[in-house]
Amino acid sequence: MTPTVVLPVVIGALYAAGVYLLLDRSLTRVLLGFLVLGNATNLLLLSSGGPAGLAPIVGYAEPAEMSDPLPQALILTAIVITFGIASFVLAIIYRSWRLVRQEVVGVDEEDRRVARRSGSDADEIDPDDLAPEDRSAAHADTGVGDEDVVARLERDYAGIPSDDVDLPPTRRRRR
Amino acid sequence: MTSVLAPLPVLLPLLGAAAALLVGGRHPHVQRALSALVLSAVLAVSVALLVLADAEGAVAVSLGGWPVPLGIVLVVDRLSALMLVVAATVALGVLVFAVGQGAADGDEETPISIFHPTFLVLIAGVANAFLAGDLFNLYVGFEILLTASYVLLTLGGSAARIRAGITYIVVSLLSSLIFLAAIALIYASTGTVNMAQLAGRLAALPEGTQLLLQSMLLIAFAIKAAVFPLSAWLPDSYPTAPAPVTAVFAGLLTKVGVYAIIRTQTLLFPGGGLDQVLMWAALATMLIGILGAVAQTDIRRILSFTLVSHIGYMIFGISLASEAGLAGATFYVVHHIAIQTTLFLVAGLVERQGGSTSVDRLGGLATASPLLAVLFFVPAMNLAGIPPFSGFIGKLGLLQAGIGDGGALPVAVVGAGVVASLLTLLAISRVWTRAFWRPPAQPPAADTDAAAAADAGPELGPAAVPGPADEHQPAGEKETADDDAAASSSTGTPRRVAARAAWARHTAVATAATPSTDGLGGDSEEGSASARPLPRVMLAATTAMVVVTVGLTAIAGPLYGVAERAAEDLRERNPYVGAVLGGVEDAP
Numbered sequence: 001m002t003p004t005v006v007l008p009v010v011i012g013a014l015y016a017a018g019v020y021l022l023l024d025r026s027l028t029r030v031l032l033g034f035l036v037l038g039n040a041t042n043l044l045l046l047s048s049g050g051p052a053g054l055a056p057i058v059g060y061a062e063p064a065e066m067s068d069p070l071p072q073a074l075i076l077t078a079i080v081i082t083f084g085i086a087s088f089v090l091a092i093i094y095r096s097w098r099l100v101r102q103e104v105v106g107v108d109e110e111d112r113r114v115a116r117r118s119g120s121d122a123d124e125i126d127p128d129d130l131a132p133e134d135r136s137a138a139h140a141d142t143g144v145g146d147e148d149v150v151a152r153l154e155r156d157y158a159g160i161p162s163d164d165v166d167l168p169p170t171r172r173r174r175r
Numbered sequence: 176m177t178s179v180l181a182p183l184p185v186l187l188p189l190l191g192a193a194a195a196l197l198v199g200g201r202h203p204h205v206q207r208a209l210s211a212l213v214l215s216a217v218l219a220v221s222v223a224l225l226v227l228a229d230a231e232g233a234v235a236v237s238l239g240g241w242p243v244p245l246g247i248v249l250v251v252d253r254l255s256a257l258m259l260v261v262a263a264t265v266a267l268g269v270l271v272f273a274v275g276q277g278a279a280d281g282d283e284e285t286p287i288s289i290f291h292p293t294f295l296v297l298i299a300g301v302a303n304a305f306l307a308g309d310l311f312n313l314y315v316g317f318e319i320l321l322t323a324s325y326v327l328l329t330l331g332g333s334a335a336r337i338r339a340g341i342t343y344i345v346v347s348l349l350s351s352l353i354f355l356a357a358i359a360l361i362y363a364s365t366g367t368v369n370m371a372q373l374a375g376r377l378a379a380l381p382e383g384t385q386l387l388l389q390s391m392l393l394i395a396f397a398i399k400a401a402v403f404p405l406s407a408w409l410p411d412s413y414p415t416a417p418a419p420v421t422a423v424f425a426g427l428l429t430k431v432g433v434y435a436i437i438r439t440q441t442l443l444f445p446g447g448g449l450d451q452v453l454m455w456a457a458l459a460t461m462l463i464g465i466l467g468a469v470a471q472t473d474i475r476r477i478l479s480f481t482l483v484s485h486i487g488y489m490i491f492g493i494s495l496a497s498e499a500g501l502a503g504a505t506f507y508v509v510h511h512i513a514i515q516t517t518l519f520l521v522a523g524l525v526e527r528q529g530g531s532t533s534v535d536r537l538g539g540l541a542t543a544s545p546l547l548a549v550l551f552f553v554p555a556m557n558l559a560g561i562p563p564f565s566g567f568i569g570k571l572g573l574l575q576a577g578i579g580d581g582g583a584l585p586v587a588v589v590g591a592g593v594v595a596s597l598l599t600l601l602a603i604s605r606v607w608t609r610a611f612w613r614p615p616a617q618p619p620a621a622d623t624d625a626a627a628a629a630d631a632g633p634e635l636g637p638a639a640v641p642g643p644a645d646e647h648q649p650a651g652e653k654e655t656a657d658d659d660a661a662a663s664s665s666t667g668t669p670r671r672v673a674a675r676a677a678w679a680r681h682t683a684v685a686t687a688a689t690p691s692t693d694g695l696g697g698d699s700e701e702g703s704a705s706a707r708p709l710p711r712v713m714l715a716a717t718t719a720m721v722v723v724t725v726g727l728t729a730i731a732g733p734l735y736g737v738a739e740r741a742a743e744d745l746r747e748r749n750p751y752v753g754a755v756l757g758g759v760e761d762a763p
Contacts, residue, residue, distance in 0.1 A: 034348050041355045074311055081318045099334045165639030
């Protein structure tokens with residue numbers, strides 16, 4: 001049995017790409033980087049089982065010819081965990097996007113305050129522009145007039161509770 | 176007996192979480208009772224486990240009856256049982272606090288049907304990490320608790336929490352990946368992930384490989400434990416979460432990382448490699464953490480930085496690699512879990528009472544609520560290490576261990592520990608003098624917005640200042656009114672108007688006669704929370720936690736005894752390895 005060179009090369013390339021993506025400010029790229037790194041680590045786990053062999057089924061192959069089943073079990077677990085966390089991060093990205101790109105969210109005091117913080121501060125959460133400055137919410141309330149936002153909130157979403165899970169999609173302007 | 180009890184701290188919260196999720200939407204009362212019941216049961220089981228483990232030594236339980244090298248084992252020894260007891264205690268206290276808060280604020284606005292199940296899952300993950308007998312199970316325990324913590328940290332999904340949550344999540348993901356890669360490499364080089372087997376096999380590896388594996392594990396755990404060069408995420412992400420969530424995070428999550436470091440340094444790599452590095456890290460963590468705390472004005476941020484700083488004490492104890500050091504570190508972990516949780520709960524009460532957590536805005540709390548003042552003062556002094564309390568005992572043990580070691584670096588770290596302790600006292604007493612001790616900034620009669628505007632300077636026109644009539648409006652409307660007023664007095668560019676409006680709003684919030692809590696990133700979305708008395712359940716929960724922290728002093732003797740015996744086990748390694756492997760021959 002000869003060791004393969006493909007796996008180490010692929011793992012290395014994936015790690016490099018993943019680290020590069022993870023360093024980006026855009027959350028979507030961070031997620032992609034996490035997925036790539038997760039796959040790289042899974043491949044690393046796979047290669048930790050030694051050289052490939054036959055399927056580890058008793059009666060199908062001799063124990064000496066089998067590949068090690070334990071790393072595969074570990075990888076399955078890791079894949080499930082990665083999957084769950086990736087979906088959660090997607091939800092966070094979506095939530096973050098709604099909060100700053102689409103200012104019309106549920107009538108929540110905190111959300112309204114954020115909506116008022118347009119201009120410079122709204123960018124604080126922008127994935128492209130996550131400001132390193134670390135202001136607590138209490139000191140961050142600089143902003144411009146918000147009549148427009150309040151009026152739109154009351155017109156479009158009157159009576160909607162703060163939790164915006166069931167928030168209807170933004171209505172089209174009637175022309 | 177132990178074999179029956181050992182899986183329960185993991186199993187009960189998971190089942191409880193499922194049940195709590197089922198009943199959650201329709202029967203919030205049932206859900207609360209269920210969660211409290213489950214956590215009480217976990218506490219009882221943990222105490223039983225500690226008694227058994229202290230009497231009989233370590234016991235390993237093979238899940239599903241698989242023989243040891245193949246199956247998953249849970250190991251109960253003195254250290255893990257002790258951690259379980261403390262974790263269950265603070266979890267119960269925090270849960271009661273959260274129930275009180277939910278009852279006081281009204282559950283309609285907060286997704287409480289999610290809070291309880293997630294909280295229970297978090298506890299299950301913590302318990303699993305403490306009990307795990309193999310590295311991969313430890314990884315799974317970490318993932319359980321981390322995933323639950325992501326949800327808890329971003330509870331409600333407000334902008335500040337999402338922003339803080341993103342930092343936390345990305346950093347945690349990175350540490351998990353490093354941990355997983357370390358597991359892969361360890362498996363590749365030894366052929367097992369069972370920690371007892373690893374204890375024997377890792378020593379046979381070449382020195383360079385050992386160093387690589389050890390440093391990968393330590394980096395992964397040090398991120399979770401917030402050891403200095405890897406600690407910047409913590410003060411950024413903890414303060415925005417709801418008070419109970421911050422409390423349980425601060426108490427438990429970093430200590431799980433410390434626990435994993437203890438296992439790495441004692442069970443897997445007992446050779447003392449990297450002890451020097453850890454000691455330098457401990458030195459830096461202590462000093463830089465506490466300097467951060469001194470610079471802050473927000474109570475929660477101060478507490479977050481002291482949390483980082485005091486992690487340094489535990490790392491110092493571990494890096495001494497002596498029985499005295501490990502015993503001191505173990506005792507300090509126990510003390511610190513309880514004390515930090517309690518202080519964050521008190522900070523939640525302070526926010527509720529004073530309407531802010533910024534010491535610049537608070538004042539006169541000692542007269543406004545003497546009970547709250549006592550509740551803050553006692554754990555604060557405990558944290559700073561004032562003699563009768565357990566903080567002093569823990570620090571004394573660590574300092575003695577450091578002096579006993581005798582080397583130049585340990586003695587230097589001992590000096591740094593004393594300085595950090597003193598600076599902790601400084602940071603904490605600033606909170607005390609400003610938030611509690613000083614009189615309210617202005618006498619109530621003069622504390623109007625007009626007076627504040629007069630103070631603010633001439634550039635703030637009277638039209639930009641809301642009249643006193645605005646004071647009794649709800650916070651949201653009031654701010655809208657501010658903006659209108661500012662807009663109507665528009666002179667100059669829109670930018671200037673906006674700046675004025677912001678300044679007026681800021682002044683109004685900072686000097687309002689009835690401070691509002693809106694915009695503080697806190698839990699209470701209603702203004703004028705301070706008009707109401709503090710909810711009894713929250714007060715009772717906090718009081719109980721303060722009593723627990725004081726009680727640690729009362730039982731410090733037996734507790735330190737347990738910690739010393741645990742340290743002895745850790746140094747010997749045989750109890751752990753023997754319990755897991757038993758008579759099984761370990762043939763690589």
